[in-house]
Amino acid sequence: MKSIIVYYSYGGNTKRIAEAIHTKKGYDMVEIKPVVPYTNDYQKLVDEEEGKMHQEEVVEIEPINVDLNSYDRVILGTPVWWYTMTPPVRAFLTKYDLSGKVIIPFTTNGGWLGSTLDDIKKYAPNSSIEEAISIKFNEDVLAISENELNSWIIKL
Ligand SMILES: Cc1cc2nc3c(=O)[nH]c(=O)nc-3n(C[C@H](O)[C@H](O)[C@H](O)COP(=O)(O)O)c2cc1C
Numbered sequence: 001m002k003s004i005i006v007y008y009s010y011g012g013n014t015k016r017i018a019e020a021i022h023t024k025k026g027y028d029m030v031e032i033k034p035v036v037p038y039t040n041d042y043q044k045l046v047d048e049e050e051g052k053m054h055q056e057e058v059v060e061i062e063p064i065n066v067d068l069n070s071y072d073r074v075i076l077g078t079p080v081w082w083y084t085m086t087p088p089v090r091a092f093l094t095k096y097d098l099s100g101k102v103i104i105p106f107t108t109n110g111g112w113l114g115s116t117l118d119d120i121k122k123y124a125p126n127s128s129i130e131e132a133i134s135i136k137f138n139e140d141v142l143a144i145s146e147n148e149l150n151s152w153i154i155k156l
Pocket residue numbers: 008009010011012013014015045046047049050078079080081082083084108109110111112113114137139
């Protein structure tokens with residue numbers, strides 16, 4: 001099974017987990033980048049997104065610079081925004097067909113996952129979703145044990 005890590009990160013938490021997987025497992029890694037970057041003002045982002053997320057905000061993302069056809073598994077990282085995946089990750093699932101592949105989601109969040117995993121399933125109906133992990137942060141401090149995180153990574 002050939003695996004690739006694909007993630008979006010606004011503030012760095014999800015990037016940190018993606019990099020930990022990359023370092024421990026050596027899997028290829030790509031970052032999803034919105035064409036128009038989000039505001040640097042965190043509070044403004046939180047306020048603006050509350051309304052937009054309810055309308056399933058559509059954003060454009062930069063093309064992914066790898067041939068996803070050559071991978072069997074996508075380890076997919078997203079922060080949770082307003083109880084679901086971030087719009088750039090939804091854009092990735094809309095733009096790229098992951099039919100027949102395994103998706104292993106990892107979500108970083110403040111403890112409120114909402115419908116994130118169900119929504120990922122909805123946007124990747126022909127993929128098999130496995131072994132998801134929810135990684136809680138208190139702001140930028142990891143709030144699950146390093147052991148729990150590492151043992152999940154090792155099993156990947
Ligand atoms: C716009 C916005 C909405 C958020 N909504 C949620 C939420 O619904 N539930 C939750 O647990 N955390 C929520 N958070 C917190 C983030 O999921 C958490 O800080 C995450 O680790 C950030 O990842 P990043 O640093 O990779 O961007 C939200 C953060 C932002 C910026």
